Amino acid sequence: MSDPAPIVNAPPVPPRHIGIIMDGNGRWAAAKGLPRLEGHRRGAERLIEIVDACIDGGIGVLTVFAFSAENWKRPLEEVSGLFKLGEWVLRAHLARLEKRNVRLRVIGDVSALPEFVRTPLEDVVASTRHHTGLTLVVALNYGARQEIVSAAQSLAADVAAGKLLPAAVDWSTIEARLQTAGLPDPDLIIRTSGEFRLSNFLLLQSAYAEIVFASVFWPDFDKAQLQLALAEYAKRERRFGLTGEQIQVPAKA
Ligand code: FPP
Numbered sequence: 001m002s003d004p005a006p007i008v009n010a011p012p013v014p015p016r017h018i019g020i021i022m023d024g025n026g027r028w029a030a031a032k033g034l035p036r037l038e039g040h041r042r043g044a045e046r047l048i049e050i051v052d053a054c055i056d057g058g059i060g061v062l063t064v065f066a067f068s069a070e071n072w073k074r075p076l077e078e079v080s081g082l083f084k085l086g087e088w089v090l091r092a093h094l095a096r097l098e099k100r101n102v103r104l105r106v107i108g109d110v111s112a113l114p115e116f117v118r119t120p121l122e123d124v125v126a127s128t129r130h131h132t133g134l135t136l137v138v139a140l141n142y143g144a145r146q147e148i149v150s151a152a153q154s155l156a157a158d159v160a161a162g163k164l165l166p167a168a169v170d171w172s173t174i175e176a177r178l179q180t181a182g183l184p185d186p187d188l189i190i191r192t193s194g195e196f197r198l199s200n201f202l203l204l205q206s207a208y209a210e211i212v213f214a215s216v217f218w219p220d221f222d223k224a225q226l227q228l229a230l231a232e233y234a235k236r237e238r239r240f241g242l243t244g245e246q247i248q249v250p251a252k253a
């Protein structure tokens with residue numbers, strides 16, 4: 001049997017879906033002698049800039065890790081400050097989301113969030129549902145393991161009810177039960193602040209994602225930093241289990 005023809009497998013440019021772990025707000029503030037919440041406030045400003053850059057760059061989906069399921073263990077003042085900031089950002093930028101055709105989506109257990117942020121969030125998710133531009137996914141009270149547990153419970157319930165045979169479970173059955181159902185997998189994950197971890201963020205969805213670690217703290221991650229990350233991503237060769245030879249671009253005749 002002859003070898004299959006080489007497959008052209010360059011990363012999609014621009015990536016269809018970018019995930020960002022916005023890390024380093026606290027250290028950015030500490031380095032400047034400022035309170036941690038000031039770091040988060042500056043981080044929120046950066047988020048707005050990066051959302052704009054993603055819209056301008058034709059990115060389909062941007063998922064940002066705003067509050068992890070583990071972040072509840074932080075000091076109460078910081079936790080409530082983050083939610084107040086989230087509510088303010090939403091209110092202050094709602095008109096912009098509308099104008100720029102952004103569809104807001106949330107992943108994570110939103111039911112545990114304080115009402116003053118949960119209600120406006122759900123309202124904006126509903127009112128932007130028909131938008132066709134960037135899908136902005138905010139991960140709030142999110143953890144990938146928690147998401148996987150919930151998908152497993154849903155599968156187990158369907159099996160127990162006789163609606164699903166164990167042998168019929170495949171990746172699509174699991175994927176449909178993840179909170180990101182219907183979205184493309186992330187092509188690129190960016191983590192700022194020089195830390196090299198995924199920290200329970202989109203673990204299954206990132207199976208084949210390219211990961212770029214930026215050394216700057218999130219409040220310093222500007223449009224130019226995003227361009228650097230995109231340039232790094234564009235250089236990557238995505239093999240999906242194939243050999244380098246199999247995916248080489250065939251030379252033009
Ligand atoms: C990580 O930095 C950042 C967070 C836990 C929060 C991210 C939030 C924003 C960027 C602001 C936008 C907020 C909302 C709710 C939309 P860190 O505090 O872990 O930094 P450190 O590792 O230096 O302490």
